Amino acid sequence: MSEMVGTTPSGEPLDVLIVGGGPVGASAAALLQVATKDARRPLRVAVLELNRPPAITPGAGLDSRVSALSRASERILTAIGAWPLIPPSRIQPYERMRVWHETVQPRSADVLEFDAAYAGEPNLGYIVENRLIQTAALTAFESAGGTVIAGALSRLRVHDHHVELETSAGTLACRLVVGADGARSAVRESIGLAAESSSYGQIAIVANVRTELPHERTAWQRFLRTGTLAFLPLADGCSSVIWSADDAAAESLLALSQSDFEQELLRQSDAVLGAPKLATERLSFPLHKLTATRFTAHRCALIGDAAHVVHPLAGQGVNLGLLDAAALCELICAALRKREDPGAQSILRRYERWRKSELEPIALAIDGFNRYLAHGVGPLSRMAQRGLALVNRSDEVKRFFITRALGLAGELPRVARQPSPAPLPPLS
Numbered sequence: 444m445s446e447m448v449g450t451t452p453s454g455e456p457l458d459v460l461i462v463g464g465g466p467v468g469a470s471a472a473a474l475l476q477v478a479t480k481d482a483r484r485p486l487r488v489a490v491l492e493l494n495r496p497p498a499i500t501p502g503a504g505l506d507s508r509v510s511a512l513s514r515a516s517e518r519i520l521t522a523i524g525a526w527p528l529i530p531p532s533r534i535q536p537y538e539r540m541r542v543w544h545e546t547v548q549p550r551s552a553d554v555l556e557f558d559a560a561y562a563g564e565p566n567l568g569y570i571v572e573n574r575l576i577q578t579a580a581l582t583a584f585e586s587a588g589g590t591v592i593a594g595a596l597s598r599l600r601v602h603d604h605h606v607e608l609e610t611s612a613g614t615l616a617c618r619l620v621v622g623a624d625g626a627r628s629a630v631r632e633s634i635g636l637a638a639e640s641s642s643y644g645q646i647a648i649v650a651n652v653r654t655e656l657p658h659e660r661t662a663w664q665r666f667l668r669t670g671t672l673a674f675l676p677l678a679d680g681c682s683s684v685i686w687s688a689d690d691a692a693a694e695s696l697l698a699l700s701q702s703d704f705e706q707e708l709l710r711q712s713d714a715v716l717g718a719p720k721l722a723t724e725r726l727s728f729p730l731h732k733l734t735a736t737r738f739t740a741h742r743c744a745l746i747g748d749a750a751h752v753v754h755p756l757a758g759q760g761v762n763l764g765l766l767d768a769a770a771l772c773e774l775i776c777a778a779l780r781k782r783e784d785p786g787a788q789s790i791l792r793r794y795e796r797w798r799k800s801e802l803e804p805i806a807l808a809i810d811g812f813n814r815y816l817a818h819g820v821g822p823l824s825r826m827a828q829r830g831l832a833l834v835n836r837s838d839e840v841k842r843f844f845i846t847r848a849l850g851l852a853g854e855l856p857r858v859a860r861q862p863s864p865a866p867l868p869p870l871s
């Protein structure tokens with residue numbers, strides 16, 4: 444092996460290198476670092492991130508890229524010490540969700556309403572700026588002794604006992620590489636893992652708006668025949684609009700003047716929050732779905748959007764990615780306790796089985812919502828639309844959905860199972 448950065452002074456490879464310090468990669472790194480920092484031999488973990496965003500200056504307006512975080516995500520971010528680093532004044536808990544189809548009135552009994560109180564919870568989750576989640580997780584990782592390397596991965600070569608990575612910061616070596624580098628993952632491509640990917644034929648338009656009526660700590664979502672329109676409540680009283688519209692409709696909306704767009708938003712939201720005024724520029728994101736056919740290869744694992752991308756209508760991308768991170772870290776720590784190699788094939792196989800079996804039904808359900816609620820006009824769609832009103836009449840069915848929205852269903856990693864703050868298991 445030639446001289447490398449990202450190795451120990453004795454020239455040994457790092458234990459784990461995480462490519463991509465987005466919300467998911469940064470949290471995975473912090474989970475590993477925090478769990479092993481007091482061990483006799485702490486794990487040597489580094490993150491390679493090509494574009495670390497600047498921290499948000501206090502008093503700055505809210506970014507328009509936000510995520511709805513589940514209870515499971517809150518627990519994971521609490522366990523790594525990132526949650527307390529997010530200013531409470533920028534976190535908006537939401538207590539209710541109101542979901543309706545354009546064929547019904549927005550405040551009628553046919554609107555599906557989920558209330559945190561049904562499940563005995565204080566809220567259903569939180570709306571937080573993506574940049575804050577990412578910077579808090581990276582800071583927590585560094586505070587626990589981890590290293591963030593500024594640079595981009597160009598190529599990697601997998602050997603029997605280590606992986607060698609060509610990056611703009613030099614050559615790195617590690618025993619396990621974790622691809623957390625998003626939907627266009629260079630890790631996934633370099634190791635030749637195939638992915639099934641297709642366009643939804645939709646573009647998400649994202650902007651913050653100030654509305655005439657208060658958001659009532661409620662996430663509002665209207666299914667339209669041409670997509671989905673959501674208003675997520677923000678801590679400054681504004682709402683984050685996420686409008687996923689068919690390509691042609693979205694292009695027309697983006698071409699509208701500010702005031703014509705606001706008028707269209709008022710009309711398409713059925714004036715549920717009164718007249719909206721844009722508080723930020725409109726951003727647009729073409730929507731794709733993606734599932735890597737394998738989540739692992741020899742000494743390599745994929746997490747977050749590098750492994751799977753789902754439609755944003757259910758607000759699950761970061762939440763699913765954080766569960767990937769927690770599952771992988773739990774298996775790595777269990778292996779370390781048995782003095783096993785963190786890149787061992789047995790760990791990676793268990794990770795892949797665990798997370799694939801959790802993800803597949805969720806991805807199918809999200810696709811179903813998009814296909815039958817947001818678009819369809821046939822009998823299945825009419826059934827799905829009537830189904831919203833039926834779900835609303837059953838507390839039991841509602842609790843089923845609330846548990847899923849909280850991210851507390853299925854086989855959860857230990858750190859997401861416990862009420863916060865969840866201690867990480869000590870490592871000898």
Ligand SMILES: Cc1cc2nc3c(=O)[nH]c(=O)nc-3n(C[C@H](O)[C@H](O)[C@H](O)COP(=O)(O)OP(=O)(O)OC[C@H]3O[C@@H](n4cnc5c(N)ncnc54)[C@H](O)[C@@H]3O)c2cc1C
Binds near residue numbers: 491512764
């Ligand atoms: C409109 C919209 C709304 C959404 N709303 C929600 C929501 O409410 N809740 C939710 O949970 N999810 C939501 N999502 C999904 C969520 O944004 C993604 O799932 C999430 O950002 C994935 O995180 P990640 O860390 O896996 O990937 P990314 O956020 O894509 O981060 C990847 C990181 O890797 C770095 N990187 C990339 N290539 C390289 C390289 N070659 N070398 C080094 N570094 C590299 C990038 O700079 C980046 O920092 C939404 C998505 C969209 C489009």
